[in-house]
Amino acid sequence: MSISKLSSVLATSYENFPKGRFITLVVLRTTHSETIFRTEGSGEPMCSEFVQAGLEGENQKTIIQRLVMTKRKQVAPERRYGREHLRAHELLYTNPKDGSLCSLNTNAPCEMCVDCFLYGFAAGGGGAQKSRIWTEDAFSILPASDVVGDRTINAIYETGTMRDEKGNASTALNTSEYIKPGVHFLDVVTLKDVTADELRYIIGNILFTSRYGAVSSRVGRMENEILGVFGSITELPSSLELVQATYDALGKPLEHPLNIKQLITASKQVIANWKNKRGVSVQLSEEELANLLTDVETNWSPDERDNFLKRLTQSYESFRQVAPEKNKGKGKSKGKNTPVEVEI
Numbered sequence: 001m002s003i004s005k006l007s008s009v010l011a012t013s014y015e016n017f018p019k020g021r022f023i024t025l026v027v028l029r030t031t032h033s034e035t036i037f038r039t040e041g042s043g044e045p046m047c048s049e050f051v052q053a054g055l056e057g058e059n060q061k062t063i064i065q066r067l068v069m070t071k072r073k074q075v076a077p078e079r080r081y082g083r084e085h086l087r088a089h090e091l092l093y094t095n096p097k098d099g100s101l102c103s104l105n106t107n108a109p110c111e112m113c114v115d116c117f118l119y120g121f122a123a124g125g126g127g128a129q130k131s132r133i134w135t136e137d138a139f140s141i142l143p144a145s146d147v148v149g150d151r152t153i154n155a156i157y158e159t160g161t162m163r164d165e166k167g168n169a170s171t172a173l174n175t176s177e178y179i180k181p182g183v184h185f186l187d188v189v190t191l192k193d194v195t196a197d198e199l200r201y202i203i204g205n206i207l208f209t210s211r212y213g214a215v216s217s218r219v220g221r222m223e224n225e226i227l228g229v230f231g232s233i234t235e236l237p238s239s240l241e242l243v244q245a246t247y248d249a250l251g252k253p254l255e256h257p258l259n260i261k262q263l264i265t266a267s268k269q270v271i272a273n274w275k276n277k278r279g280v281s282v283q284l285s286e287e288e289l290a291n292l293l294t295d296v297e298t299n300w301s302p303d304e305r306d307n308f309l310k311r312l313t314q315s316y317e318s319f320r321q322v323a324p325e326k327n328k329g330k331g332k333s334k335g336k337n338t339p340v341e342v343e344i
């Protein structure tokens with residue numbers, strides 16, 4: 001329905017060559033439990049950056065340390081979500097080289113499934129597809145010092161005490177930093193030359209992914225909300241600009257936890273001004289956005305999902321037949337040790 005409003009910036013079918021059509025999703029990500037973003041090991045500090053607090057007046061002169069949710073921390077779980085369904089509907093392909101089923105973090109992407117076509121791959125044996133989903137680091141609104149907690153984890157014995165049967169005290173296992181519940185990250189996701197069904201697939205992955213970060217089975221509950229959708233001929237302001245402008249628009253003093261309604265109002269005020277920016281041709285109204293999200297949910301619903309995913313898979317058919325031949329040839333001339341894009 002309202003997806004047709006975006007038709008000028010949607011591709012009618014998948015094409016190999018880019019044509020400068022941009023769709024921007026403004027995403028608010030809110031932690032609903034303790035969350036841990038770090039590269040590896042425990043006890044490491046959270047990712048953060050020193051940046052200007054805002055873009056105006058005093059805020060522009062104030063430097064604060066903001067938490068960062070890196071792009072890999074966003075995309076990897078969202079890709080995995082979509083792939084779970086591709087697997088369930090038997091839409092992942094086997095890699096012709098070694099006969100293994102398409103999987104992330106290996107040398108053997110199938111180069112044929114929806115995920116490979118959309119999120120891209122760099123295969124060891126030659127062949128590559130650029131990702132058409134451009135993410136960037138998302139920043140917390142409040143300073144890291146306000147939204148990070150410290151927890152010391154002790155080993156408790158089965159008696160429920162800190163002492164074993166011989167009376168020896170338990171040693172602290174470690175001290176670990178975590179992001180508190182109720183922390184907000186603002187994020188700009190740019191989609192390049194996607195079709196209507198690809199857009200539905202990507203939005204579904206973002207809306208339905210609920211766990212992020214390290215040890216995500218135990219902590220890391222997060223809720224994503226789409227605050228705005230734009231069509232344009234170029235990229236729109238960055239996640240950092242968005243978070244700084246929203247910080248300016250919020251009343252002071254600011255304390256954790258922020259009121260989410262006030263935050264959403266402030267962010268929407270900021271993006272309302274984007275209408276006049278950098279080649280924007282379409283901005284969905286509140287009603288159109290709600291319709292788009294309903295459309296996405298309908299296509300992902302148990303009744304429609306099989307149809308939807310198969311239709312999307314089918315859309316790459318003609319490109320799939322050419323690709324394996326071409327890649328075979330390339331594979332011979334290229335070394336096998338080309339690095340693989342690793343998702344964490």
Ligand SMILES: [Zn+2]
Pocket residue numbers: 092093102103109110111112113114115116
């Ligand atoms: Zn694949």
